[in-house]
Amino acid sequence: AQSVTQLGSHVSVSEGALVLLRCNYSSSVPPYLFWYVQYPNQGLQLLLKYTTGATLVKGINGFEAEFKKSETSFHLTKPSAHMSDAAEYFCAVSLNTDKLIFGTGTRLQVFP
């Protein structure tokens, strides 16, 4: 069965610092991987996705993630945090079925 583990329910960084949110997946076959962001009182918005091809995926708002099959990881990074990045981030996996399996989320705080 497929699953997703997000390490760290809360991450705090200073404005301008590197953002690193960790995601590891479990899947018997190559999965599709996603990162979503949720701002307060809003639904989820897709940041980026990996389906096939290039393992380094660039998304919106300066975020990117790298699919590492050997490490079963799909960590999300951003070189320089901005105050507006404060939100909850969800990693998700799919096996081309009709549902996404989400991780438990990581709340990112950005301090001035």
Added chain:
Amino acid sequence: KAGVTQTPRYLIKTRGQQVTLSCSPISGHRSVSWYQQTPGQGLQFLFEYFSETQRNKGNFPGRFSGRQFSNSRSEMNVSTLELGDSALYLCASTRTSGNTGELFFGEGSRLTVL
């Protein structure tokens, strides 16, 4: 282009009652999925509909049901409400069935069960 619209945004019910939530997908989207979001369990998949047919279902009791209409609008119903049903219910739509693409989420319906 209008986004996914969910109604109502907030509602309060008491135990034993039932509730119906509505979701209007983005125009042209035929697949609608429902998720339950709680602080303890995170995002849990409820079910997915495509062309009025339920294509996939999560591990929820039979009290949770849904349907999709010919215009792709979807409703979900929860009967005999329990305190643990308090959650944010999120609807998402996509053009086709199968999650190789992007899910577009609504802002959710926040249900409180007293």
